[in-house]
Amino acid sequence: MTRIEPLGKDHRGRVRPARHRDDAAILTLEELFPSDRMTLRSVRHFLKSSTAHSWVAELEGAVVGNLILVTRSGSRVGRIYSVVVAPQARGRRLAERMVRAAQAAARRRGLRQIKLEVRQDNAPARALYAKLGYVEEQRLPGYYDDGADGLRLCKDLSAKRR
Ligand SMILES: CC(C)(COP(=O)(O)OP(=O)(O)OC[C@H]1O[C@@H](n2cnc3c(N)ncnc32)[C@H](O)[C@@H]1OP(=O)(O)O)[C@@H](O)C(=O)NCCC(=O)NCCS
Numbered sequence: 001m002t003r004i005e006p007l008g009k010d011h012r013g014r015v016r017p018a019r020h021r022d023d024a025a026i027l028t029l030e031e032l033f034p035s036d037r038m039t040l041r042s043v044r045h046f047l048k049s050s051t052a053h054s055w056v057a058e059l060e061g062a063v064v065g066n067l068i069l070v071t072r073s074g075s076r077v078g079r080i081y082s083v084v085v086a087p088q089a090r091g092r093r094l095a096e097r098m099v100r101a102a103q104a105a106a107r108r109r110g111l112r113q114i115k116l117e118v119r120q121d122n123a124p125a126r127a128l129y130a131k132l133g134y135v136e137e138q139r140l141p142g143y144y145d146d147g148a149d150g151l152r153l154c155k156d157l158s159a160k161r162r
Pocket residue numbers: 033082083084085086089090091092093094095096097116117118119122123124125127128129131
């Protein structure tokens with residue numbers, strides 16, 4: 001008889017700040033996502049930088065997602081530079097939890113807004129950001145290398161929490 005294994009207690013995964021030794025896992029994840037590819041050097045740069053803040057999502061001990069929030073000294077605006085969750089780990093609210101972690105950190109640092117760019121045709125990402133209260137600030141025609149249009153989205157961190 002086939003035994004159906006129950007889902008482990010870690011099936012929802014967890015979100016934690018990224019560490020230096022997550023660099024290779026983050027690079028592998030970034031390679032899954034066709035635009036904005038990063039090199040190992042740029043991943044390491046983000047992990048070392050005092051103005052970049054990174055989180056990873058873990059599932060059953062493996063790194064399956066990452067988010068990078070970039071800030072600039074003197075600016076109250078943070079930018080979500082990258083969010084990706086491995087296909088097999090999607091739908092567990094890992095991206096949502098990483099964005100919420102970034103928002104909480106941004107609030108603690110006194111930032112007022114978070115901005116990001118997303119492809120107009122990226123329905124899952126647009127649904128994620130709409131759920132979390134991001135609004136369209138600007139259309140970016142031909143923004144991506146393949147000519148696809150982009151949108152700049154913005155979230156006001158002082159607005160009612162979502
Ligand atoms: C976009 C992406 C990060 C979402 O990751 P995820 O962990 O599966 O998303 P979550 O489970 O946290 O979803 C949170 C919310 O986002 C929305 N969402 C996520 N994926 C969706 C999908 N495929 N279709 C519709 N809505 C979706 C839903 O509103 C969902 O909330 P719900 O669970 O209450 O319905 C993931 O699909 C991905 O890595 N895509 C490739 C990289 C990418 O596009 N990054 C964004 C660049 S700006």
